[in-house]
Amino acid sequence: MSPAEAAAPSPSPALLAVEGVTKRFAGVTALSDVSLEVRPGEILGLLGENGAGKSTLLKILSGVMPPSSGRIVFDGVEFNPHNPQDAKRLGIVTIYQELSLIPTLTVAENIFIGRAPLGPLGLVSWRKMEEDSGAIIARVGLNIDPATPVSALSVAEQQLVEIARALSLKSRLIIMDEPTSALTETEVQKLMSIMGRLRKDGVAIMFVTHRLEEASAICDRMTVLRDGRLAGHLDRDGGPIKLPKIIEKMVGRAASELYARPTLRDVAGDVRLSVRGLRTVRDPQAPHAIVLEGVDLDLKAGEILGVAGLVGSGRTELARAIFGADRIAAGTITLDGKPIAPETPADAIALGIGLVPEDRKHQAIFATLGILTNFSIAALGRYSNTAGFMAERREREALASYRKTLSIRMASPEQPIEGLSGGNQQKVILARWLARDPKVLIVDEPTRGVDVGAKAEVHQILVQLAARGIAIMMISSELPEVLAVSDRIVTMRRGRITGEMPGIEATEEKLMELMALDQTQEATQ
Amino acid sequence: MTSTTEPSQRGGINVARLLMSFGPLMFLALLIVVFTVLKPSFIDPINIFNIMRQISITGLIALGMTFVILTAGIDLSVGSLLAFCGMVAAVVAKGGTANTLSLSTSGTQGYGWFAALLAAVVVGAMAGGVQGFAITRLKVPPFVVTLGGLTVFRGLTLTISNGGPISGFDASMRWFGTGLIGPVPVPAIIFAAAAILCHIVLRYTRYGRAVYAVGGNAEAARLSGLRVDRILISVYVIVGFFAGLAAFVLSARLNSSEAVAGIGYELTVISAVVIGGTSLFGGIGSVGGTVVGAALIGVLQNGLQFNNVSSYTQSIVIGLILILAVAFDRWLKSRVRR
Numbered sequence: 001m002s003p004a005e006a007a008a009p010s011p012s013p014a015l016l017a018v019e020g021v022t023k024r025f026a027g028v029t030a031l032s033d034v035s036l037e038v039r040p041g042e043i044l045g046l047l048g049e050n051g052a053g054k055s056t057l058l059k060i061l062s063g064v065m066p067p068s069s070g071r072i073v074f075d076g077v078e079f080n081p082h083n084p085q086d087a088k089r090l091g092i093v094t095i096y097q098e099l100s101l102i103p104t105l106t107v108a109e110n111i112f113i114g115r116a117p118l119g120p121l122g123l124v125s126w127r128k129m130e131e132d133s134g135a136i137i138a139r140v141g142l143n144i145d146p147a148t149p150v151s152a153l154s155v156a157e158q159q160l161v162e163i164a165r166a167l168s169l170k171s172r173l174i175i176m177d178e179p180t181s182a183l184t185e186t187e188v189q190k191l192m193s194i195m196g197r198l199r200k201d202g203v204a205i206m207f208v209t210h211r212l213e214e215a216s217a218i219c220d221r222m223t224v225l226r227d228g229r230l231a232g233h234l235d236r237d238g239g240p241i242k243l244p245k246i247i248e249k250m251v252g253r254a255a256s257e258l259y260a261r262p263t264l265r266d267v268a269g270d271v272r273l274s275v276r277g278l279r280t281v282r283d284p285q286a287p288h289a290i291v292l293e294g295v296d297l298d299l300k301a302g303e304i305l306g307v308a309g310l311v312g313s314g315r316t317e318l319a320r321a322i323f324g325a326d327r328i329a330a331g332t333i334t335l336d337g338k339p340i341a342p343e344t345p346a347d348a349i350a351l352g353i354g355l356v357p358e359d360r361k362h363q364a365i366f367a368t369l370g371i372l373t374n375f376s377i378a379a380l381g382r383y384s385n386t387a388g389f390m391a392e393r394r395e396r397e398a399l400a401s402y403r404k405t406l407s408i409r410m411a412s413p414e415q416p417i418e419g420l421s422g423g424n425q426q427k428v429i430l431a432r433w434l435a436r437d438p439k440v441l442i443v444d445e446p447t448r449g450v451d452v453g454a455k456a457e458v459h460q461i462l463v464q465l466a467a468r469g470i471a472i473m474m475i476s477s478e479l480p481e482v483l484a485v486s487d488r489i490v491t492m493r494r495g496r497i498t499g500e501m502p503g504i505e506a507t508e509e510k511l512m513e514l515m516a517l518d519q520t521q522e523a524t525q
Numbered sequence: 526m527t528s529t530t531e532p533s534q535r536g537g538i539n540v541a542r543l544l545m546s547f548g549p550l551m552f553l554a555l556l557i558v559v560f561t562v563l564k565p566s567f568i569d570p571i572n573i574f575n576i577m578r579q580i581s582i583t584g585l586i587a588l589g590m591t592f593v594i595l596t597a598g599i600d601l602s603v604g605s606l607l608a609f610c611g612m613v614a615a616v617v618a619k620g621g622t623a624n625t626l627s628l629s630t631s632g633t634q635g636y637g638w639f640a641a642l643l644a645a646v647v648v649g650a651m652a653g654g655v656q657g658f659a660i661t662r663l664k665v666p667p668f669v670v671t672l673g674g675l676t677v678f679r680g681l682t683l684t685i686s687n688g689g690p691i692s693g694f695d696a697s698m699r700w701f702g703t704g705l706i707g708p709v710p711v712p713a714i715i716f717a718a719a720a721i722l723c724h725i726v727l728r729y730t731r732y733g734r735a736v737y738a739v740g741g742n743a744e745a746a747r748l749s750g751l752r753v754d755r756i757l758i759s760v761y762v763i764v765g766f767f768a769g770l771a772a773f774v775l776s777a778r779l780n781s782s783e784a785v786a787g788i789g790y791e792l793t794v795i796s797a798v799v800i801g802g803t804s805l806f807g808g809i810g811s812v813g814g815t816v817v818g819a820a821l822i823g824v825l826q827n828g829l830q831f832n833n834v835s836s837y838t839q840s841i842v843i844g845l846i847l848i849l850a851v852a853f854d855r856w857l858k859s860r861v862r863r
Contacts, residue, residue, distance in 0.1 A: 323748075325747075325748060344747075344752075345747055345748050345749070345750055346750040346751070346752055349749075349750035350750070355748060357748055362742070362744060362745070363742075363744050363745055363748055364745050364748070365742065365745060366737070366738055366741035366742045366745055366746075366808065367741065367742065368741055368804075368808050368809050369737055369738065369741045369808060373734055373737060373738065376734070377734065377735075377738050377746070377749045377751070378749040378750050380731045380734055380735065381731070384730070384731040388730045388731045388732055389729055389730050389731070390729055390730060390731060390733075390734065392729075432749070
């Protein structure tokens with residue numbers, strides 16, 4: 001399908017109009033005066049970096065939470081959804097990254113969940129349900145038996161089932177949140193052609209993504225958000241919207257004033273951690289999971305190595321493999337010249353490696369436990385005597401000193417950590433590792449869910465730690481962050497390193513190119 | 526030791542937290558007042574010591590169960606394991622399975638109370654270890670493993686005892702069930718000592734921290750370098766140990782090990798732990814709470830008995846009050862959160 005034959009952006013009346021929407025959370029403004037329009041039969045791209053406010057806007061549109069101020073008009077009527085059902089009833093369906101299908105039920109059952117067709121006796125008519133769902137999934141080009149359990153489908157197929165369900169609900173606006181992040185290239189192409197078909201049928205689509213090539217290939221118009229504000233609208237003008245124009249809108253300022261860029265150094269330290277030919281095992285239970293396909297990497301003492309890559313590039317898998325959290329299939333890791341083979345995180349920690357994981361809530365914090373235990377849990381041996389009793393005074397003194405140096409804002413050491421803000425939680429997790437004096441510290445998305453002010457503090461802490469000689473590997477999908485603190489940067493894609501450059505030479509444009517390399521070039525044609 | 530720094534008593538939110546941890550205690554006090562008003566002799570020391578003796582058996586197991594539930598696990602096998610350990614203790618104490626109700630303290634060819642006690646706790650701990658192994662290495666959920674254990678241990682008990690009881694122990698062994706130190710029954714002292722020990726372990730040791738951490742978030746615990754599997758196995762060893770200890774005390778008290786002992790104990794034990802505020806989802810709870818929970822059940826049973834409530838009605842009332850106690854606790858906590 002050629003982009004030219006896409007529905008011309010005729011000035012038809014908007015199906016959805018967002019007018020000056022603002023959303024504030026306790027002191028933080030997540031969205032500020034954002035306006036946009038989606039018209040029937042068009043695909044609007046909603047773009048922005050992580051933290052730009054995309055997900056907040058989606059939550060408002062799908063009825064998960066109300067805006068603090070501003071107006072939303074749907075089909076000419078003011079729209080104030082109180083819950084996701086309200087939005088659905090009007091024909092607005094949001095398909096999230098995390099799919100909402102029930103894996104143990106069949107495709108047909110999932111499509112007709114809560115509204116199964118009934119037979120004459122008031123019993124479920126299985127035949128009708130399967131026939132109808134067969135027709136519905138055919139519309140999205142899915143050619144499978146509707147009686148297949150969803151768990152047997154690939155992520156891409158599940159996504160199509162979700163879209164099919166949305167269509168069967170007579171949806172007029174389908175919002176897709178990062179639908180391509182877990183898909184292979186052919187699957188992405190298939191999804192795009194289905195989006196094109198829906199557009200012809202007059203469905204309005206809002207496509208939320210940070211994959212610029214995909215957005216450029218399919219979107220009729222784009223709305224770009226930056227730091228919770230509207231950065232601008234872009235229109236297709238004869239051909240696809242060009243990448244440099246999008247990047248300029250997304251990045252805005254030359255670099256980012258938010259990130260006080262410290263002097264990036266060409267660190268001449270000794271190689272501390274060295275990885276050669278690292279491969280991970282493909283789990284037959286999860287055939288679509290990302291595996292490392294042979295990674296080579298050196299990390300020097302006292303440097304911050306930025307690892308940039310999109311979701312699914314293998315960056316987290318790299319961290320977990322080094323940390324002994326995932327099984328390694330082949331390759332070698334050496335620490336200070338000695339080969340190591342950590343089989344569990346405990347092994348890696350004993351060798352002097354620390355990991356601040358990406359998903360703080362599920363992998364790092366003990367939500368209901370006090371800050372003290374959250375802090376000392378990786379260094380219990382240091383804060384206890386040989387008989388196994390906690391040396392609580394020493395433990396409290398250590399926490400008090402980190403509280404000061406990292407400026408952790410908390411009520412008391414006993415306060416459950418879930419009561420802290422994301423930034424303060426992250427500082428406690430950093431303190432957890434500092435208590436062990438690690439040689440290598442891997443931080444995965446260190447400022448995810450951390451507000452702007454605390455972000456700069458976290459960056460400052462990382463820089464100070466590197467200055468103390470710790471080798472730091474920082475994984476991040478926020479390019480301004482990577483650029484701000486990395487002495488050296490590598491990019492990853494599909495389980496491989498695709499490029500390397502000194503932090504001083506790197507720009508967002510260069511990194512994006514390396515990260516997205518050939519991502520959807522074919523799909524554009 | 527650092528007994529002066531009770532963590533929940535500093536800073537701002539602590540009045541609330543104090544109230545929270547005293548929810549079950551307040552309920553217990555209320556029950557005691559009500560029963561005393563109904564029949565003043567309820568509060569007589571004799572009756573109070575009687576209650577203490579009654580709760581010490583399930584209370585001991587509840588201490589171990591606190592460790593298990595703190596890790597978000599469960600052990601349904603404790604009642605059967607108690608019977609099994611009791612039978613093992615009897616066999617060792619008497620040197621065989623002969624069912625002789627001998628009143629003489631000298632003529633037995635058994636191995637004495639100490640060997641019996643040792644056998645009971647070692648067998649209990651080993652049985653717990655096997656179940657812990659199945660849970661961690663074979664990845665079978667605790668509910669299923671211990672449900673299997675419930676049947677297996679009962680079957681083993683019936684096998685070694687041939688279905689009947691083994692009775693008649695010497696006086697030195699019976700002392701552990703029926704003896705007094707001053708006015709206080711020995712089982713109550715054993716329970717109190719064990720409770721203090723467990724409190725110290727959970728509150729003041731490295732191991733205690735690890736137990737809370739594994740229950741709070743097993744994945745985070747693993748990524749913080751804890752050997753999660755070992756800790757999980759250890760809590761089943763602990764509850765098995767306490768089932769063995771409780772079995773010894775019960776056999777000593779009854780002067781008999783019954784093949785049908787401990788039926789339904791798992792429910793009383795789990796109730797005591799949960800009423801005491803330990804979360805079935807792990808990571809939240811305390812030994813103090815469990816002691817209060819065990820006392821609450823004991824007071825309820827005894828008080829109803831005392832007021833001649835029929836045992837049929839008793840079980841209805843107890844069930845309802847258990848639900849009420851937990852609801853009250855939840856309500857208190859939800860008020861505190863705001």
